[in-house]
Amino acid sequence: MGDQCNDSDQEQVHAVPSRRDALIAGAALVAAPFLGRVTSIVQAAQGANTVLRVGSPAHARPEKVQGTATEWLNYAGDQASSKYSPLTQISGDNFNRLRTAWTWRSAEEEVAKANDLKTWVWESTPLMVDGVLYISTSLSQVAAIDAATGKTQWIYDPETWKNGTPSNNGFVHRGVAYWADGDDQRILLGTGDGYLICLNAQTGKPIRTFGREGRIDLTQGLGRTVDRHLYGVSSPPIICRDVVLMGSKVNDVPLAAEMPPGDVRGFDVRTGKQQWIFHAIPRQGEFGNETWKNGSWKTTGAANVWTMMSADDALGYVYLPFSTPSDDHYGVRRPGDGLFGESLVCLDARTGMRVWHFQMVHHGLWDYDLPCAPNLIDIRVDGKPVKAVAQMSKQGFCYVFDRVTGKPIWPIEEKPVPQSTVPGEKTSPTQPFPTKPAPFDRQGVTENDVIDFTPELRKQALAVLEKYNYGPLFTPPSLQKPTIELPGIAGGASWSGAACDPETGICYVSSVTLPYVATLTEISVPNTDYYGRMTPVETMQGVPLWKPPYGRITAIDLNTADHRWMTPAGDLAQSNLVLKQLGLHSLGRPARGHLLLTKTLLIVGQEGGTHREGGGPEKVPDFEISDPKLCAYDKASGKLVGEVALPRNATGAPMTYMLNGKQFIVVATGGSNLPAELIALSLA
Numbered sequence: 153m154g155d156q157c158n159d160s161d162q163e164q165v166h167a168v169p170s171r172r173d174a175l176i177a178g179a180a181l182v183a184a185p186f187l188g189r190v191t192s193i194v195q196a197a198q199g200a201n202t203v204l205r206v207g208s209p210a211h212a213r214p215e216k217v218q219g220t221a222t223e224w225l226n227y228a229g230d231q232a233s234s235k236y237s238p239l240t241q242i243s244g245d246n247f248n249r250l251r252t253a254w255t256w257r258s259a260e261e262e263v264a265k266a267n268d269l270k271t272w273v274w275e276s277t278p279l280m281v282d283g284v285l286y287i288s289t290s291l292s293q294v295a296a297i298d299a300a301t302g303k304t305q306w307i308y309d310p311e312t313w314k315n316g317t318p319s320n321n322g323f324v325h326r327g328v329a330y331w332a333d334g335d336d337q338r339i340l341l342g343t344g345d346g347y348l349i350c351l352n353a354q355t356g357k358p359i360r361t362f363g364r365e366g367r368i369d370l371t372q373g374l375g376r377t378v379d380r381h382l383y384g385v386s387s388p389p390i391i392c393r394d395v396v397l398m399g400s401k402v403n404d405v406p407l408a409a410e411m412p413p414g415d416v417r418g419f420d421v422r423t424g425k426q427q428w429i430f431h432a433i434p435r436q437g438e439f440g441n442e443t444w445k446n447g448s449w450k451t452t453g454a455a456n457v458w459t460m461m462s463a464d465d466a467l468g469y470v471y472l473p474f475s476t477p478s479d480d481h482y483g484v485r486r487p488g489d490g491l492f493g494e495s496l497v498c499l500d501a502r503t504g505m506r507v508w509h510f511q512m513v514h515h516g517l518w519d520y521d522l523p524c525a526p527n528l529i530d531i532r533v534d535g536k537p538v539k540a541v542a543q544m545s546k547q548g549f550c551y552v553f554d555r556v557t558g559k560p561i562w563p564i565e566e567k568p569v570p571q572s573t574v575p576g577e578k579t580s581p582t583q584p585f586p587t588k589p590a591p592f593d594r595q596g597v598t599e600n601d602v603i604d605f606t607p608e609l610r611k612q613a614l615a616v617l618e619k620y621n622y623g624p625l626f627t628p629p630s631l632q633k634p635t636i637e638l639p640g641i642a643g644g645a646s647w648s649g650a651a652c653d654p655e656t657g658i659c660y661v662s663s664v665t666l667p668y669v670a671t672l673t674e675i676s677v678p679n680t681d682y683y684g685r686m687t688p689v690e691t692m693q694g695v696p697l698w699k700p701p702y703g704r705i706t707a708i709d710l711n712t713a714d715h716r717w718m719t720p721a722g723d724l725a726q727s728n729l730v731l732k733q734l735g736l737h738s739l740g741r742p743a744r745g746h747l748l749l750t751k752t753l754l755i756v757g758q759e760g761g762t763h764r765e766g767g768g769p770e771k772v773p774d775f776e777i778s779d780p781k782l783c784a785y786d787k788a789s790g791k792l793v794g795e796v797a798l799p800r801n802a803t804g805a806p807m808t809y810m811l812n813g814k815q816f817i818v819v820a821t822g823g824s825n826l827p828a829e830l831i832a833l834s835l836a
């Protein structure tokens with residue numbers, strides 16, 4: 153398992169001191185030899201802010217509806233990543249009557265201000281267990297919040313920021329995992345600087361019997377020396393059959409001669425002992441090693457699982473969406489198809505053994521890493537029941553498999569694709585194309601895709617287009633001109649993923665028609681020559697080159713592979729003067745949409761205006777507020793049935809729960825240059 157450091161000095165649990173806290177502190181003083189940092193508990197009783205607060209509110213007891221739990225126990229509601237709740241109190245008839253029940257300002261703000269740090273937007277989704285919300289902040293802190301009132305119960309700060317800015321997008325985090333066995337209730341999180349930490353859910357204190365003093369150093373045991381600034385965690389782990397599965401985030405650009413590998417590991421949820429390791433880049437003698445030619449498996453990094461995972465606890469299988477090996481756009485130094493890059497891999501949770509896999513992109517050069525958790529859903533195809541898994545992709549495909557065997561539900565065909573002209577680049581001659589369902593967003597670029605709102609705008613757009621190299625899907629980067637990728641690195645589907653209805657077999661996916669340009673730029677790093685610098689495609693006064701919609705939601709019936717409906721999400725014409733003057737509307741907006749599904753509604757929160765992938769961790773962009781609201785659609789027809797205003801755009805996936813007879817919807821907003829605030833809505 154490798155070394156596990158003891159950084160107990162980094163632990164802080166915050167709460168508001170009270171007389172009850174003073175009594176706890178007194179008891180702690182008696183037990184001083186056994187508690188470690190007793191001084192901080194005593195100080196809390198005297199007014200300091202490092203205090204232990206035990207227990208959840210007595211009134212916070214979740215109710216049940218028709219025998220179904222109304223909690224939110226996993227990042228996406230369940231291990232199948234459905235983002236679905238059967239609750240019906242909030243409906244299309246009353247959605248417009250939602251009002252703010254409470255708000256909670258993220259604990260990251262005070263630390264960021266005091267230490268001159270800038271976070272990414274707040275992408276976290278809370279869990280709700282037994283009347284308590286558990287959420288992570290962009291700085292990898294964890295907070296327990298009264299789900300009825302929004303009052304803080306405890307905050308744990310691992311002080312990851314002291315190790316510097318994490319890899320890729322810097323300070324960003326999406327959530328935690330919950331596990332319980334009777335009274336043993338635990339919160340598990342991976343941190344931006346590469347630790348797995350296990351906390352007592354009731355107290356916020358590390359469980360000292362897990363790993364070493366409650367934590368495991370994930371940079372150890374990977375077979376290479378790993379620079380902590382190139383490796384971390386931003387998404388929650390998933391737990392299946394008492395095994396904690398951990399992915400990682402690794403820099404896309406090869407900044408070292410040997411980059412960190414994206415290996416996935418399983419740890420015992422009780423002890424933290426490593427149970428197995430799955431090599432994302434297979435080593436010599438392992439299955440798939442022959443797809444890494446010229447010994448490139450020894451130095452290439454990434455091919456990691458940075459996003460969310462799914463699990464089928466009944467089968468004991470976990471489903472892992474892997475990313476692109478580094479560099480995302482230049483593969484001369486990593487010849488071959490490169491398993492398990494850009495693959496969906498099914499593992500046995502107990503052993504880590506591969507059950508099946510499917511590679512969506514061979515020798516990836518487009519940053520088409522699988523961006524979101526696969527959706528596990530039971531469907532009926534040709535009258536027969538199928539345990540299915542559906543993987544949404546950046547390139548706008550929905551790949552559907554039998555999740556037991558890995559067999560595609562509908563044929564996936566290998567088709568010829570354009571070949572690279574870059575010296576030494578050996579592109580795969582074919583790429584996989586699903587025959588069904590149809591793509592849910594625009595793919596590739598032709599002159600027919602260019603806008604025709606007016607002859608003058610079309611002429612301008614065609615002139616801009618000629619500055620670039622472009623073509624069908626999988627057109628590779630070129631040294632002659634910057635190459636347009638459509639979909640780009642920020643879409644079709646994004647990390648927020650799809651929502652699936654377990655009752656109907658219909659999946660709903662938000663996607664973005666937001667092309668990016670890949671420019672191969674020289675880099676002086678061993679084992680590489682170029683890296684792909686990504687920039688947005690030039691616009692005409694903010695008007696995209698492409699025909700709308702620029703953001704959309706598509707309903708896909710996985711029983712038949714048919715698209716039930718598609719509706720534009722947002723409206724760029726509302727914020728763009730040129731489009732508004734033309735009298736256009738319902739164009740969609742090129743911003744990610746975060747989904748929540750209930751018995752009757754599809755609820756969507758769109759992000760604000762920004763190019764989220766630009767800059768890198770040292771250049772976190774400012775985020776703009778643009779038409780901030782939650783929208784509710786009739787999930788059967790796609791008709792907009794309600795809207796509720798927010799103070800700023802949604803930045804994480806909403807969730808819902810029922811407590812004390814009232815249904816709540818909670819969503820994270822802000823971060824970076826905007827106030828980071830959790831907003832809870834309920835009916836007035």
